[in-house]
Amino acid sequence: MAPDKNRATAAAILPLVGGPDNITSIAHCMTRLRIGLRDRSLVQDEALKAVPAVMGVVDDETYQIVLGPGTVARVTPEFEALVAEHRSPTPPTSPPPTPTPSHSVTAEELADRGAALKEARKARNATPVKLFLRRVANIFVPLIPALIGCGIIAGLGGVLANTGWLPAVVPALAAMASGFMSLIAVFVGYNTAKEFGGTPILGGAVAAVIVFPGVAKIDAFGQHLSPGQGGVLGALAAAYLAVRVERLCRKWVPEAVDALVTPTVTVLVSGLVTLFGLMFVAGEVSAAIGSSATWLLANGGALAGLVLGGLFLPLVMLGLHQALIPIHTTLIEQNGYTVLLPILAMAGAGQVGAAIAVYCRLPHNRSLRTTIKSALPAGFLGVGEPLIYGVSLPLGRPFVTACVGGAAGGAFVGLFNQLGVAFGSTAIGPSGWALFPLLDGKSGMGPTLAIYAGGLAVGYLAGFAATYFFGFTGPMLTDLNTDPVPTSATPTTDPDKEPALA
Structure with missing residues (x-):
């Protein structure tokens, strides 16, 4: 553009x-x-x-x-x-109302249902836990572009290393890909302090302690600390502690010495607690997350994939998927990729298959078919919101059958993980076809790409079949399989102008 x-x-x-x-x-x-x-x-x-x-x-x-x-x-x-x-x-405190332009409103009933569902979801999501998860997501979302860029560069470096091409360039690519990840704790600390109302640079300064090589000389809980121990979870906890300490200082420290005392006390207190407590605890939690994910997929991959792929869309609707962002980032820190994302991406495949089935089952509903044609390119590339809010969720049953497709695709990918072909995504954010450049695994790129493509195909087919045969009742078909737009009306969405973007 x-x-x-x-x-x-x-x-x-x-x-x-x-x-x-x-x-x-x-x-x-x-x-x-x-x-x-x-x-x-x-x-x-x-x-x-x-x-x-x-x-x-x-x-x-x-x-x-x-x-x-x-x-x-x-x-x-x-x-x-x-x-x-x-x-x-x-x-102005009370702006004058803006008149709504006159235009044709298509699929009016579905739009009303979709709006009602959004309002209900918004009300349900306004809980302390979900609001906290949103704030955690706000810490990590700004990091996604760097994760994607560095992940693709890492994949390119791996291809060059395996083929023997441009050997002088490979170390440079490795440095570019690894530099950000080696300092990601600092960025997490900065964003955490910013999100929770502290001074961002103080949050980054405290989190920087975690990745400083000199921590290897420090004993805590009877063992030497390791640079990076605790990772992003430790950085998040350290920076949040820094915000609390800073607020206490702002409350009690006299204004005349605030500029000297508050930053010093904030970094000193938070840094000591991080070194002699948080790094160890966060390191144990991070290790438990990594070993649990590995064990789960190695021993029950098909079942785990079925559950994760099938429940991801409902998790998105409830806002609970945001809790997975630190887990993905922790897995990427530990292994170079997150094994969970390719499985969760199958939910989008089920959504695409369900939308295609809706398109086929409602040949006379021009409005809904136009919406689907406009949204499908984005759906294939991993952007599911237009299909979720414009098609499956307002219809009800197709949302459930889309989850069935996601479960089938997740079970397919999880099964191969259980059989020893472990792979994942080197970054978070993209999904669908857009995830291909970010895939990495221990069995080589050929099997990795083939299994992920196979999972997408299974998700498409299962989502289509479940929706085509079970996604509609007789009354639903009677009500929806009609053209709500007069022939002379102009559709509100022009599929030829809709960009095919991720």
């Missing part, structure tokens, strides 16, 4: 979310533009979905516009610039 098109997309979105004065915060994750809103009623959901670059919307703690990886990173700065450029000096 060219820079002018990125700005055009941002300019198209801005008035549909109530204009610059309705925006309180702007951020983006891997695929979504996340904005805080003063007045949710000013957002024009259907018009937003009709913007060519928009793949879908999610109404959560922040309003989330799905643009896809790559695109979201380019549109967000343009959006921020437009908001800053056009924001009023003093934003």
Whole structure:
């Protein structure tokens, strides 16, 4: 997408979310533009979905516009610039209502159901545990682009090493791929302090103790510490402790000496607790996570894959999948890849298969078929939100049968892991076909790629078959297999303009 098109997309979105004065915060994750809103009623959901670059919307703690990886990173700065450029000096406390444009609303019943389900999920997710998991996710999500880039470079270096090509380049690629991972604890500490309201650089400073080579000279619990012991979990705990210590200091230390005393006490107290407690405890927890994942897939891979692949979509809907992010990162630190992600990616395959079955079963519903045609390219590349919120979840049964497809694909991948072909992803974030460049394993790239491709195929087929034969009741087919759009109406989504993005 060219820079002018990125700005055009941002300019198209801005008035549909109530204009610059309705925006309180702007951020983006891997695929979504996340904005805080003063007045949710000013957002024009259907018009937003009709913007060519928009793949879908999610109404959560922040309003989330799905643009896809790559695109979201380019549109967000343009959006921020437009908001800053056009924001009023003093934003009105009660902005005047923006009239909703007149347009054809397709699949109205499904849209209503989808909106109701989103509202119900939003209410369920507003629990202390789930809000905490979101904050943990906010710590790790900004690290994903570096994990992806370094993971692909590591894979390229492995290919060159195995083929003997460009031997002088291999060490350079290894350095680029490993540099970030060797210091990831520092970035986790920085983001943790930022997320929980502390001084980010102090969080990074305390977490840096974990990766400092000199810790090998320190005895704790009767053994020498190892640089990196405790990994990202230790960094998260250390930085969170630093935030608590810093807050206490800000409360009790006199203002005249705050600039000297608070940083010193924060790093000193948090650093000592990290060295003589947290590193050991976090190291034991990290080791337990790694050994448990290895044992689980080695001894019950097929069953474990079936459960993980089948339950991942519901976990996403409940917001509990965010608890897996530190686990993925820990496994990548320990082994170079996470064995869980290829299995969890099968949930997306089941979703794609289910959507294709819906397309085949409802030949007369032009509106829904248009939505599916627009969202399928993104679904194949691992972006499932448009299919989940626009198709399977509002329909109900197809969401369950999509989970069946994910379970079948997960069981397939887990079975081969149980048979000794262990592999995983060197980064988190991508899924579907986009995961191929990040795969790595001990049995070589040939078997690894073949098994992952086989799992996707099984997920597609099982999701399709389960949905085609069991995804609809007779009354559902009668109600849905009609064309809700008059022949002269213009569809709100143009499939030819929808980008095929991850």
